[in-house]
Amino acid sequence: MEELLFYAFAALAISSALLVVSLKNTARALFLFFVTLFAMAGLFLFALADFVAITQILVYVGGVLILMIFAFMLSNKELLKDLQSTSSRFIAMPNIQSLLLSIAFLALMTYGIIAWQQQTPEWIMQNIKMNQVIQPTDNNISQLGVKFMTYYILPFEVISIFLLMALIGASQLSRKEGDE
Template sequence: MTIETIIFYAFAAMAIGAGLLLVNIRNTARALFLFFVVLFAMAGLYLFALADFIAITQILIYVGGVLILLIFAFMLSNKELLKDIQTSSTRFISLANWQSVVLSITFLSLMVYTFVNWSQQMPGWIEQSISKGTLIQAKDNNIELLGFKFMTQYVLPFEIISIFLMMALIGAAHLSRKDNTA
């Protein structure tokens, strides 16, 4: 099994597992964190589908815009929900801490495995890029190419995303406004 396959299955398992936990959890703060995990894992899966633009859009718009808006709405809405988080278990060995330790060890072992394999042999897709001469070099002007793609081939999705981001900012400003009707 190649490292690409392992990473793909890790992203898929992360998306499915976090999605199942997301729909079954009652704590809003933890649900927002799980929503972040699902969106991030889906962006990783978009990269495997060679949809780089959609993956970047997923991270910039949904994770960077919408999720932040939801976090602001959560923080400004109900103080009782915030007290619920603060009164969680203070023991070191609680269920949430064990999940964090298992997740950290899993990611550490995946990074060590990747480092060991890549130091011995490069993945096939990098070797193919080197042989074709399409490997991106540090001296290449990628920003110019990306700007050209955004303003020609991807102009409609780029504009839709900018309008969506503007709507998220307007929503954040509306939610942070103080209501004096009481």
Template structure:
């Protein structure tokens, strides 16, 4: 086992472990900081996948933008609001209230695994045509667009889903709750 494989496994383990801590932690500030670690580990994995542009984009947009925005949202939030959010989380992960979310996550996982298993990017006709018409070059910006929409389409879409989830989470945290009388 060479140093590249060791670094890849360390970054993969770091990404998975920190993502699990983000999902399982009841402390919101700790979750944000572990999300920071997750994003950097994913950027490292993109470097190993030879997607340098996606890695730099990951760091600049997500670490530099989304994560800093989340930290400012927590810093500017009312302490009572943060305490009420932390107290709302129950002790049980699998509860009746969480069943719809768990079902949706499970279905999404099945669809994603099925798509990954059945995807054969080298055999897709439009990708082969795009590579024949625009062979990969290293000297122009158009190469980034061609590679982003052919070879690196899956990481690009995963990043867009993560951004959408961050926006939904920001909307959920910022909405005003109705007080019951």
């Protein structure tokens, strides 16, 4: 089951990332980017990097992507009108696809929850036998903070510059055509 979930998240991340760069519709590309970031957070969970997964969701989804969506909504009113007028029916082809994808994802999650409740995965049992289990009292956040500010200071600063560039890009996109 773990391998199935891992490959499902990996396939979702790869396919949605490929669609992000190949779509010409910016609104759909932004929402697929949202799916890509969540799939990457799922992959981080498989690497037992729960703090990185939560940071991925908070920083990238909560910050960068929301800024990009706001900039898009403020700058492309004609594209938003096209999206609203494409389908007047309740169930159109994209709605059916999204409904099928949602049902498949719900079924996969339900199966995963049921399978984990019935039997503990082998890799967890091996870690329990070797006494390598992270306890709730372990303070991993302070260890991560020390690592970020000592050993990983360069990647940490690169990420901060990336976030600054994303903020500047979002504000640039939200400007009107006549502003200089």
